[in-house]
Amino acid sequence: MTLHRNDPFIGRVIGGQYRVDDKIGEGGMGAVYRATQLAVSRSVAIKVLRAHVPEIDKAALVHRFRREAMSTSKLRHPNTVSVYDFGETEDGTLYMVLELLDGVTLTELVERHAPLPPERVAYIGKQIAKSLAEAHECGIVHRDLKPDNIFICDYHGDADFTKVMDFGIARLLSGDDARDVTRTGMMVGTPRYIAPEQAMAKKVGPPADLYALGVILYEMLTGRAPFDEESAMALALAHINEPVPPLKLPRYPKHLAEGWQGLVEGLLTKNPKRRPQRSADVANWLAQLELDALRWREQGRSGRWTVTASSPNGEAPSTYEGPSPRSTVTVSRAARPSSSGAWVAVAAFAFMLLGGLFAFVMLSDEAAPAGATAGVVQPPSAASTRPAAAPPPSAASAAVPAAIPPGPQPAAAQASAPRPPPTSVVTIEPDPDPDPDGEIEIVPVATRLHLTSVPPGAFVHLGDDRLCATPCDLELDPTAEGPRVELRFTRRGYRDTSISVGLEPGQERRERVTLTPHRRRKRADKAGAGSLPALRLGP
Template identity: 40%
Template sequence: MSAKPKADGDEIIELTPTVEIAFHRGTAGGDDPTFDFALGGAPEGGGHVELVAGAARTIGTETTSLLHSRLRTVSFVMLVIFSMTLVWSIVNEAAFDTGALRLITGVNIARIALLGGILGVLWSRPHFSNRFLRGLEYALFGGLIVSWMAVRYQSILSNARDGVMVDLVLEAQLQMFALFVYMILHGLFIPHRWTGTARVVGTMALAPVVTLAALKLVHPELVERIAPITSERTLSTDLLIVAVGVFLATYGAAMFDRMRAQVHEAKKFGQYQLVRKIGAGGMGEVHLAEHALLKRPCALKLIRTDAAGDPTALARFEREVQTTARLTHPNTIEIFDYGHTDDGTFYYVMEFLPGMSSAELVEQHGPLPPGRVVYLLRQACSALAEAHAEGLIHRDLKPANVYISERGGLCDFVKILDFGLVKLTHEPDAAQLTADMTVSGTPLYMSPEQATGERGLDPRSDLYALGAIAYTWLTGRPPFEGSTPVQVMIAHARDPVTPPSTHRPEVPQDLEQVILRCLAKAPADRFADASEMEQALASCAVAADWDHRQAALWWHEVMLGQPAPADA
């Protein structure tokens, strides 16, 4: 989801994952790298997420959606079955030349027409009301049962008139099996409370009784001939079939209804209901969620199940929450809540950000104009100034963790994300979450002192990363590239930086000097702090080239594909 570095004529690996490299083991890459993701905005596969109206679904709306899907499935399956049955009846109609077979042909045509019509309606729109879908459900199964009764009536009548008792009994048993299948089909596929399923399949169970009663009423002369299927033994067998069918269908419906309710509840984390997954990272997943009472969209981050058993991973997760929650700057992601479920799943909730990471911005739209780079950098500097004042060093700044969003009507609004590798400089007694002789961070944006494993990192390490990010925004490529993480880290520590203007001649000299100062090898040669860097950016000649008006124009025209508002 982040930009891939490219080398002229060479194919090199993606280096944006955050890795931990243990020098004492001599490895060139982390055993378990974590991959970039954008909190509350980047869907799997890239692109920006737009907030969908409707947000979290209740168990009722989930049932309606499931009913819609299941009706389509059942209708399609039955349509295929009856189409094959129609072909069979047409092929055999001439050979058998019986009224029952001709009726089966006609009934199957009617069934196919009914099912085709229901399918057409179900596919015509993505959403229907529950009441309308229930009406289609009753029409579907009502049509199946009425056609079943017609075939059973005609089959009994034809065999009784012809005196074919073997066929009479055999076909009657096969028809009871078909009725049993209809019951099970309804109970297992159509979402209902057990009472609703009991009503439907209980009505189906009356079909054999109604059919026999109608036959005896209309054709009393055939009562003696149909004695084999009205005997006590046969009737008790039929009763057993429908009783088992009613029980299994009703019990199955109750069981699946309870399971659906449990799954729905499992999607809740405290007062938050999951809506859909919008991203994944090394420590867990990010979901669009909604507060049950406030109906506020938010992003909910879950720690991976396998990471939940790792004390270090849990400590980092908790530190990320606690440190980020201490920050109040508007350009830092806002934390709403934190907790864990009864099964030990840890989560925290943050604001949902429509937009995209700056990595995706460059990947999808190319290098940014210098004025826009200054506009974004100044916001990032302001956020870092507060974090650094609180004794927090991010240690994992990269384009994927600088999010470009829209907040309060302001476009190109920067949000700093993911404080999972934060270092607490004001708390000497804080737990150490990285082992000695290890390096944490992202190689493409790692300061020289971070790359060489120095322990005394200070805020100027973040300023180096911010300079590397600005370099990428301006040129579309990071300041150093290589085929392995180690090569990139060595380049950060040893090699001189190629000026951005080499790749993009229109880069202003004053902005280039700011970036090159950030990328100085020695921390003492960089800006003293983020505020000083912000002031240097404000003094650049292109600082006035991009503001909220230009940002609004770009967002309306490029992101939304709409004409810019007249007052923009």
């Protein structure tokens, strides 16, 4: 903790219940402090209004602060920073008590890790859209949505839990425009993320926030904003006049890239009436993109397995697809491929030819004894008359591969006919099998990694993918990842550390990484580094 001993608020009890412990940072018109709510020993953040702001009328500033507190306190969505209390001190200082967060701003996340994987962008963006949806339903427009006002924190194991902050320059759409503090004719917002109508100081609504969200999504996906001019005026003019550079995602499959392009281009449309109008719809779109990205990632990274088997009653084969198996897959005995079945089929067919119609009738009418499995012999085909390639394997020598490819279907099963061909039921005694339940043990192919770090809480990355936070267990498939992978461990305040890990099928390994801390540097120019940034109160 860095104490600002000359700060008059340090050590002071505000509102009779909040003891100010330390200054977190300063914003454009106020400062943020870490404090303790004495009644319940809860850590909170307190935002106070600057005492002197020469360029703005004090009465208007006080009015804006009160409006900010009243409007923001109505928001209850978990992805929106909570406002616990607000009031005025004895000496006339206005304050607001906020939820204290621990994590990083989206600005810091993008600076360190962009471009982010599409599923991560969708997950963070979905939460932002949900926060905006509640605010818009309450008649509140954020007006200054940007990565600095979005906080990423670890919440009950969710390392990308997102909080939208700083509805401080929002205004109530239901209020009288003549009395609104941020009225038409006053441009409010950050130029890099400002909507065209907002840059022209026109009246804005929810589509302005969605335009800013489109810029943020573009930046997370590519590592750069669509417009990056140096001056605020040039940025505003670019948003008004210049076409948005195409969103290029060459590393992703066509269907995924087109889904992102359609959403982002729609959000960045110049005309606000042609943008999506509801944040809830955008959240749903992002949820679908997240699902698509996860499916693509699962197929490309972890491999897939397929089990094709006929059901015991002889119905059509059923296929199950899923991630690479880890332990046991249960398949009914009738579905298990067996070369002994082919030998029995050939013998039965020969017996039919020699025995004639009498043997056919007698065998058809005979009931199969209990415990036997009925095998269905189809009419002759090229496949059925072909001799078996090898004798049936013994139970000791039969190994089941990790991937079970679907077997070829008989020719008669593939042909369509109005009536099924005649069949003969042949009694087949079950083979002696030490596995009476019909469970097939799948040989594990993944390498199981137990990862820890000092200190804990480090993110583990494989390429562009963030896999987990330590301590954690991973299973990586050597057939998909290769015999060796490089894992990168990152944690705020520490240097990135990489290790090379060998992968062998079925192996378990334990890896422990000790992180080296960065030299701490004061960042007085950025409010809320490492904790809740100050809420902006104006342009």
